[in-house]
Amino acid sequence: MALRSVMEKLGRDMQAVTGAISKEEWTLVAELAPRIAKHAEPPLGEKMRILGWLGTDAGKFRGFDGQVHDAASSMGDAAKRGDGQAVIAAFSKTQQSCLACHQSFRQSFMKQFYESR
Numbered sequence: 001m002a003l004r005s006v007m008e009k010l011g012r013d014m015q016a017v018t019g020a021i022s023k024e025e026w027t028l029v030a031e032l033a034p035r036i037a038k039h040a041e042p043p044l045g046e047k048m049r050i051l052g053w054l055g056t057d058a059g060k061f062r063g064f065d066g067q068v069h070d071a072a073s074s075m076g077d078a079a080k081r082g083d084g085q086a087v088i089a090a091f092s093k094t095q096q097s098c099l100a101c102h103q104s105f106r107q108s109f110m111k112q113f114y115e116s117r
């Protein structure tokens with residue numbers, strides 16, 4: 001699934017943010033944050049497949065994606081202000097949103113799209 005490469009990129013960008021925070025490189029955090037907030041999406045066909053599978057849970061799934069978007073955006077804003085504490089708080093919120101979606105959907109997603117072929 002194309003979603004996996006989207007996720008791998010998100011994982012790499014989040015790791016890069018961790019490194020930048022450790023060095024207080026707020027300009028770099030400000031560059032990386034929008035890549036996380038406005039990450040790529042799978043092609044339309046795959047999106048439709050995923051939404052079809054989600055059914056009534058689609059809103060919940062999209063909600064987690066929205067949380068990532070909002071948290072990563074405020075991380076970028078905080079980085080532009082050079083406000084390290086706020087960057088870290090927003091980073092934590094971002095990571096919590098990744099985790100929340102993974103805990104709700106990752107296992108069943110993998111079962112649906114990788115094991116049942």
Ligand code: HEC
Pocket residue numbers: 001003004007008010011014036061062064065068094095097098099101102105106109110
């Ligand atoms: C809306 C739901 C959702 C959100 C939000 C989300 N993920 Fe995921 N993520 C998934 C699903 C579903 C998979 C399984 C995809 C697959 O294996 O094809 C996954 C898998 C992954 C993987 C494993 C990829 C692999 O190679 O097996 C990584 C890394 C990852 N996500 C990182 C992140 C990060 C970092 C964030 C937050 C910035 C995030 N994800 C937010 C749904 C989400």
